[in-house]
Amino acid sequence: MNVRSSGSQPVRVEQDVVMARQVSRKLAQDCGMRLIDLTKLVTAVSELARNTMVYGGGGDMDWQILDDNGRTGLRLTFRDEGPGIPDIKLAMTDGWTSGGGLGLGLTGAKRLVDEFELDTAPGAGTRVTITRWT
Amino acid sequence: MAALGQHAVSKVKNAESQLVQEWIAALEASGGTRNVKGDELKADTREFLQLITSSLENGAGTAIGAAQWEDTRQFLERLSRNRAQMGQDSSQTANFIFALKGPFFALLQKEFASEPQLLAEQLLQASELFDALGLHTIRTYQASREAVIRRQQEELLELSTPVVKLWDGVLALPMIGTLDSQRTQVVMESLLQRIVDTGSEIAIIDITGVPTVDTLVAQHLLKTVTAIRLMGADCIISGVRPQIAQTIVHLGLDLQGVVTKANLADALALAMRRLGVTFTKAQ
Numbered sequence: 001m002n003v004r005s006s007g008s009q010p011v012r013v014e015q016d017v018v019m020a021r022q023v024s025r026k027l028a029q030d031c032g033m034r035l036i037d038l039t040k041l042v043t044a045v046s047e048l049a050r051n052t053m054v055y056g057g058g059g060d061m062d063w064q065i066l067d068d069n070g071r072t073g074l075r076l077t078f079r080d081e082g083p084g085i086p087d088i089k090l091a092m093t094d095g096w097t098s099g100g101g102l103g104l105g106l107t108g109a110k111r112l113v114d115e116f117e118l119d120t121a122p123g124a125g126t127r128v129t130i131t132r133w134t
Numbered sequence: 135m136a137a138l139g140q141h142a143v144s145k146v147k148n149a150e151s152q153l154v155q156e157w158i159a160a161l162e163a164s165g166g167t168r169n170v171k172g173d174e175l176k177a178d179t180r181e182f183l184q185l186i187t188s189s190l191e192n193g194a195g196t197a198i199g200a201a202q203w204e205d206t207r208q209f210l211e212r213l214s215r216n217r218a219q220m221g222q223d224s225s226q227t228a229n230f231i232f233a234l235k236g237p238f239f240a241l242l243q244k245e246f247a248s249e250p251q252l253l254a255e256q257l258l259q260a261s262e263l264f265d266a267l268g269l270h271t272i273r274t275y276q277a278s279r280e281a282v283i284r285r286q287q288e289e290l291l292e293l294s295t296p297v298v299k300l301w302d303g304v305l306a307l308p309m310i311g312t313l314d315s316q317r318t319q320v321v322m323e324s325l326l327q328r329i330v331d332t333g334s335e336i337a338i339i340d341i342t343g344v345p346t347v348d349t350l351v352a353q354h355l356l357k358t359v360t361a362i363r364l365m366g367a368d369c370i371i372s373g374v375r376p377q378i379a380q381t382i383v384h385l386g387l388d389l390q391g392v393v394t395k396a397n398l399a400d401a402l403a404l405a406m407r408r409l410g411v412t413f414t415k416a417q
């Protein structure tokens with residue numbers, strides 16, 4: 001697997017969530033992603049970036065365009081140094097929210113992409129990595 | 135302690151026109167006079183100098199929050215508001231004060247050349263005073279600037295939420311762009327108000343112009359739909375393109391029985407059917 005290009009975006013304020021969506025939309029287009037896959041990916045980005053801002057107290061979005069045996073992929077990591085998630089199973093339950101949300105952000109994002117990885121611990125921040133292949 | 139000795143203050147007063155001249159030259163050199171009329175600049179600089187000399191004559195110190203500086207503060211607040219409205223940036227605005235430093239210090243240096251100890255002290259005091267006045271200018275400039283931006287945002291919010299009457303009893307709300315919470319709130323309120331005002335039975339929310347429907351957007355939509363239903367009206371969501379429909383399914387969103395249509399035309403046709411309106415093609 002080869003990293004064709006990579007970069008990073010701040011995710012601190014509401015406007016950054018909008019930017020994260022725009023940047024990932026552009027990257028997905030560069031990867032030649034179909035509209036349907038692109039829409040799914042950008043929606044997942046919107047969910048995860050907002051979580052980073054709201055629950056993680058702000059963080060960053062790292063992106064990589066990957067080449068792997070003739071297929072192209074976009075990998076995005078949302079990381080923050082916030083409080084972390086104490087109960088991963090609970091957070092990964094449809095409809096569960098600690099705030100006033102719909103509780104479908106994490107689970108929904110997982111269903112919208114090909115690969116989903118959640119790495120978090122209380123006091124150790126949160127990292128969510130998603131990948132979508134063309 | 136007074137910011138400047140009375141000796142220094144009287145020197146400043148005597149050299150007023152020369153100071154104003156050098157000050158304006160410094161302002162022009164720094165580009166801080168863009169858009170400001172020449173006469174206005176002359177009047178502003180003269181008034182400011184008179185204000186500070188009279189405060190200093192009354193023994194005012196470098197703490198510009200003191201009552202003796204009240205008039206000067208108000209003058210700077212007026213100036214900042216004025217400059218913000220003219221589109222000057224904060225450094226251009228604050229430069230009004232900082233450009234006076236050079237000529238002012240040069241004057242002190244000349245007058246106190248033979249008394250280095252006194253000169254150093256007067257320079258320090260003057261420097262503190264100018265910094266405080268400059269900071270105050272920046273602070274008020276920012277407050278004015280934020281007020282200008284807020285007003286523009288509010289205007290934009292109103293502009294971007296047209297509620298269109300499509301037929302007797304049918305309202306459409308075309309949503310465009312990013313549905314952040316503040317805007318959605320405004321959209322919802324104006325739609326509900328229009329439903330009341332027009333006694334409409336059906337509201338069509340068109341999301342063709344919304345690029346991403348995530349759970350937050352869905353939550354706003356569902357709240358709006360619930361409110362519309364509580365008022366006894368019906369709601370249709372149109373502009374649900376195939377890729378948006380699929381994404382909604384994957385997110386696991388429950389649209390709670392809301393009728394959705396791919397485009398506005400289909401939604402309008404449905405609304406007409408519900409109202410019992412039929413169309414026939416003219417022969």
Ligand SMILES: Nc1ncnc2c1ncn2[C@@H]1O[C@H](COP(=O)(O)OP(=O)(O)O)[C@@H](O)[C@H]1O
Pocket residue numbers: 047051052055056080082083084085091096097098099100101102103104105106107126349
């Ligand atoms: N980056 C994060 N840091 C800390 N907690 C998080 C983070 N992301 C998600 N969570 C927790 O997981 C819960 C579920 O998130 P999500 O599925 O997006 O639903 P919602 O945002 O509607 O609450 C959140 O309510 C929050 O408690």
Ligand SMILES: [Mg+2]
Pocket residue numbers: 047050051101104105106
């Ligand atoms: Mg969420």
